[in-house]
Amino acid sequence: MEKCDILIIGAGPGGLAAAVGARKAGAGRVVILERDVSAGGILNQCVHDGFGLIRYNEQLTGPEYAVRAVDEALKAGAEILCGHQVIRISEDKTVAAASRYGLKRFSAGAIILATGCRERTRGAISIPGSRPAGVFTAGVIQNFVNVRNIMPGRRVVILGSGDIGMIMARRLTLEGAEIRAVVEVLPEPAGLSRNVSQCIYDYGIPLHCSHTVSRIIGKKKLEAVEISEVDENMHPIQGTEQIIECDALVLSVGLIPENEVAEIAGVRIDTRSNGTVTDEFLQTSVPGIFSCGNSHRVMDLADFVSQQGELVGYNAVAYINGSDMKPWEESRGTSMAKGFPEPDTVTCTLCPNGCQIRFDGEKYEGNHCPRGVKFAEEERISPKRMVTTTVKTEDGRLLPVRTDRAVPKESVRDVVQSLKNISVRTPIKCGDIILRLTDASGETAAVIASSDMYQLLPM
Amino acid sequence: MFAISEMSSMRQNDIIIIGAGGIGCAIARELSRYKLSITVLEKECDIAAGASGRNSAVVHAGFNNRPGSLMARLCVEGNQGFEDICRELDVPFKNTGKILVAFDDEDIRILKGIIAQGEQNGCEGLRMIGEEELKRLAPGVSGIAGMYSPHTSIFDPFAYCVALAENAAVNGVDFCFDSEVSSICRNDGGFIVRTADGRDFGCSILINSAGLGSDRISEMAGVSGYRIYPCRGEYFIMDKVADKLLDIPVYPAPKPGIGGLGVHLTPTMHGNILIGPSAEYIDDRDDYSSTAPIMDKLITEASELLPAIERRFIIGNYAGIRPKQAPPGEGGYRDFVIKEEETCPGLINLIGIESPGLTASMPIARMVRDIAEKKLDLVEKDDFIAERKTPPRFRDLTEEEQADLISEDPEYGEIMCRCQKVTKREIRNAIENPLGVRSITAIKYRAWATTGRCNGGYCLTRIVDMLVNEYGMKPEEITYRGKGGELFSGEVK
Structure with missing residues (x-):
């Protein structure tokens, strides 16, 4: 003992x-x-x-x-x-x-x-239909894609707009999959507004709110899902069914x-x-x-x-x-802005407040601090994103990487693409530079390791 | 039909068994006692892929069936020997008894009739119980009275079929999976069986234990007139937290003519209560879908029996399809057909083996042996191995035993399925199963990983990692339930 x-x-x-x-x-x-x-x-x-x-x-x-x-x-x-x-x-x-x-x-x-x-599972929410290969929870897919280098499918439907679901919508898109729909039973997305902006809107992914997957189709392998609009009790409305062909269904229906x-x-x-x-x-x-x-x-x-x-x-x-303990203030922990971003606003991602900032042609409003103005201005004129992805190591594992600064939004896919075919040698330390991105004016950003990775010892 | 001249390198057997469900496996195991060459052809990737793996996991006592029927006789005989065969093959089994619940005087009348029927069939110990005893035997269960059956039991049907098949294989039976039979022709007093991918198998005796496909196999062999009507039953699986609500199977008093036993609640060897099955005739023989209206019905009817059951306990669902001979209008049961066909000597047909088929599987196998004995000279092997030992299951052991086991084999210390406490060694044993089946369900049904409340959320990634990194499989080769059920499209990069 x-x-x-x-x-x-x-x-x-x-x-x-x-x-x-x-x-x-x-x-x-x-x-x-x-x-x-x-x-x-x-x-x-x-x-x-x-x-x-x-x-x-x-x-x-x-x-x-x-x-x-x-x-x-x-x-x-x-x-x-x-x-x-x-x-x-x-x-x-x-x-x-x-x-x-x-x-x-x-x-x-x-x-x-x-x-x-x-994660809440398919079993727990009792989705009708068959039980084929190709139905996963979002966290499982995150593990397969980001850690184990395994792709679940090429045409994906995501049920639930929780944060992991939306983040995986972007991640799978960047790795070459087509997200055919994100389906949410509630009238609004369930996850954080900033994820709606940066994962769904940025990539033009179809979002079906007040809808659910009403049937899973395919005997051995998933072939399609049937989605339906839901009534106020979240029951599928007959006559609203549509079939979406897909080879993977990813569930992000709660933790x-x-x-x-x-x-x-x-x-x-x-x-x-x-x-x-x-x-x-x-x-x-x-x-x-x-x-x-x-x-x-x-x-x-x-x-x-x-x-x-x-x-x-x-x-x-x-x-x-036997001394005094400190209480936890219950209000902390779930204070972030969720659901649809307000129309014609940008969701500031500089801090967790997620301020929804509007530009009326002259000035910005909705920001709680001056940094929000700078963010909203950049977002209006030349939006930028940090790129996060993985690269392969020489021993066949995946190393998480990111850009050391935000890059123009339209170049995100190119950056991910440029990392597809390189492999890095371990050991590697978090922060080590993997690749320098350049254009005519010189270095625009660097791709850095975002984790430590030790060398595999020979077995 | 095809011409003999087309035949490629044909494998000749004494006996071919079509279908590796519980019945086919039991027959294979029983016949493996003798000096015979036996091949089992199964269209799916594993044993027990049909009704044998999709039921209530109950060893029936035999009171439900018509006196004088094969169903009644073989069920009672099967029940009496079931514990012994489970002990011989190391299969989880528990004598729980069973209760049929009466809600009104009409139900009481029906239950008294069932006792009379059961006694005629040779079931022992059946008796009516009053409300007080009902509440004592099954606390929390509704009803005003009941019928108690002491010899009903629960068991693990997957472990049972795996044990039968592996024991048969150890004793020389050849199992061929992914081998759907496409045609059968007579040849020189025997048969030639061709599979969909063009392999030929010859035999003197052909045993048709093809379950839902048994009418078609019979027809291929030249005996028409049978028809199977698929009748689907849907189930829910409950979380382990609900396990304490029930330790004895409880059924409603049966309503005449429904062709099933009514939606019931059954504890399992694994601690997950089952709810079901429904009974719904369908057209498609392999449509194992669950449907929204039946899901609602299951929960409603289950909570009438046991009000503490709630939707939030649900962790999964499945469906089975009964191979019924009774058509939709008729309802109820038609007796098992187990016989050599007069018009087709050498063909032993097993048609309509629905519930209580698994309970009756060993007596059915012996009946088939007796038929075969008239055709072939059955000589017992000297080296028949009757017993089979399952490797230790970590979660069933005491803490001291667990400690010892880990020090003997470190992989028993790595818990890969956290819901069911399955260790890496048990997963490895399942991957390296003697029948050579490679699918996620093969691991699921042998090691019981992925069956818990997280539906494999924790262990699936780890199991796949093992298959890729330790067994050299490519991600796109990994299937959920055999070919055509590939889980992944490939590597990310």
């Missing part, structure tokens, strides 16, 4: 920040158990930008955010054990974890659940707090949201077991998850010491 002060389950942004918070508050041994082969959680497959605006005041990609979060946790003195799946967690705060190195048992002063979330481990511990779970039930200090129904991030309640931004993680780390130490 190994002893530690704080045991954290999950090395995503929540768990990593919790470790930092706990160590800052004076914890002794802090151990993070992570089931995946590396730390960072789902950030590692989120190669797009939009992370870190609050925590670091920068536009980072998911892997870059993960590199920083892991670095901070290690510098703070936390131990991260990857490849460890928790299989038991008891009320006396002992834990058993399986890994290829054996079944390890831990005894902790306090436990923090930072187990993230999972559910992942609490398999919490269930084993006997922690009370909200039956509606599947999130943990906690007090204002994020302590669960089992004293000394805390919960943070998406396993507590699904949040809009990783930045919020990190903030909450840090707080919960502090509170877990306070629990051990």
